[in-house]
Amino acid sequence: MEEEIDTPIDFCSKPCGPLEEYRIPDYILKPDAQQVLVDHAPQCPVLVFINSKSGGQLGSSLIKSYREFLNEAQVIDLSEEAPDKVLHRLYVNVERLKIEGDILAVQIWRTMRLIVAGGDGTASWLLGVVSDLKLSHPPPVATVPLGTGNNLPFSFGWGKKNPSTDQEAVKLFLGLVKHAKEIKIDSWHLILRMRAPKEGPCEPIAPLELPHSLHAFHRVSTGDSLNVEGYHTFRGGFWNYFSMGMDAEVSYAFHSERKRNPEKFKNQLSNQGQYAKLGLKQGWFCASLTHPSSRNIPQFAKVKVMKRGGGHWEELHIHHSIRSIVCLNLPSFSGGFNPWGTPGTRRVQDREFTEPYVDDGLLEVVGFRDAWHGLVLLAPNGHGHRLAQAHRIRFEFHKGAADHTFMRVDGEPWKQPLPKDDDTIVVEISCLGQVTMLANEPCKSKSFSDPSSLGHDGHHHDHGAEDTDGMGDEDEWEDGRRKFGAADTFKLPDEIDIAHLS
Helix, strand or coil: CCCCCECCCCCCCCCCCCHHHCCCCHHHHCCCCCCCCCCCCCCCCEEEEECCCCCCCHHHHHHHHHHHHCCHHHEEECCCCCHHHHHHHHHHHHHHHHHCCCHHHHHHHHHCEEEEEECHHHHHHHHHHHHHCCCCCCCCEEEEECCCCCHHHHHCCCCCCCECCCHHHHHHHHHHHHHCEEEEEEEEEEEEEEECCCCCCCCCECCCCCCHHHCCCEECCCCCCCCCCCEEEEEEEECCEEEEEHHHHHHHHHHHHHHHCHHHCCCHHHHHHHHHHHHHHCCCCCHHHHCCHHHCHHHCEEEEEECCCCCCCEECCCCCCCCEEEEECCCCECCCECCCCCCCCCCHHHCCCCCCCCCCCCEEEEEECCHHHHHHHHCCCCCCEEEEEECEEEEEECCCCCCEEEEEECCEEEEEECCCCCCCEEEEEEEEEEEEEEECCCCCCCCCCCCCCCCCCCCCCCCCCCCCCCCCCCCCCCHHHHCCCCCCCCCCCCCCCHHHCC
């Protein structure tokens, strides 16, 4: 069956213009290339990262199309080179050229935009690297929907269907990137810590092997401030969602099956069909019959939230039937649904909640009982069970009838063993700065700082996120929250001051 493809909406009024406006000269990208004179600086220089393994054969085709228009070194195949190595080489070279008085290098650095094509996990990989660089003026990022769910691109107006890869489609997308507006979104840091087990594994088990985009979710080194004797500690980050329970279990089964039988997953349409089949097979629609109550969230975990920066922890009372919990940053989950919806004022329990904003330092926490409960998202104003809006979230897993659960961040799942003794496994989520995304119209995401994203009463609501970087809360993990671990290979030469790079 031919896969349905898509080009972002509203491209007619966004002309691409001359391709020279997007090209970066070789000598900027490669330290050993010969310096050349350029008549004028490109208006919208882009660096393109593409996961060639995403979208069936679409990733490889997209690389070919972009390289026909741009400098070949501008288009990076992520299966061949990691983004932190590419950006390390670029930043060091740009700083050297700045010292030598190269004005073009400065202009390109100030106006450069990044494009990432892949699934949500691939996009999160790049966002983690950009975040860890701690630059005062990081480049904004546009996302090409090349995965199965494509929640990140959909949230910012880039569509959710895999794109066409012909030259005309690439030119149209470049035009959209040039005219796209910038919007900041919160970055969320995740720490997983567990005592080293007396017997059996307690480290996360990924589908056959760790997904490439979860490279940031790894055990910290012995010299890291997070490392504690007798404990295993992992860290990572996400920009869309963290989820736990049955939805992550289906995702885990999907990723495992795709690795075992890649021939069944040739395009987005067939992928979505396989996903639905696995959901039925896992019993997501008949959870009361196939899913033992011992695997319901309250049976093995406590959930605590801190509603404001510098506030105190409060334990959430989770209904015993909840089988899945989603901590959501963007208004898109499971292929474009918004589980939080728009809280009204009629119901007493909804009056404390507000509309979701992507830069307010808060996550929306939603619970689901099963897939039938999830179908309410298809209805107008449908939503899941709203649990909280929180600045920090803490999951404490204890010994129970279940020996494992499933988790995922931005579409990338893993199987998490649970304690076999009295020790507690802890997952803690906190806000760690922001990244800048590029948004096309219509954009589903609402910005707390955007005048057009006002509440129904015409005013911004007080979300109480005084400390959006999560650094004001004194505790044992404060030092470890200063990075995601995505750019651990990024190290500038001693003579280069990173403060000058912006």
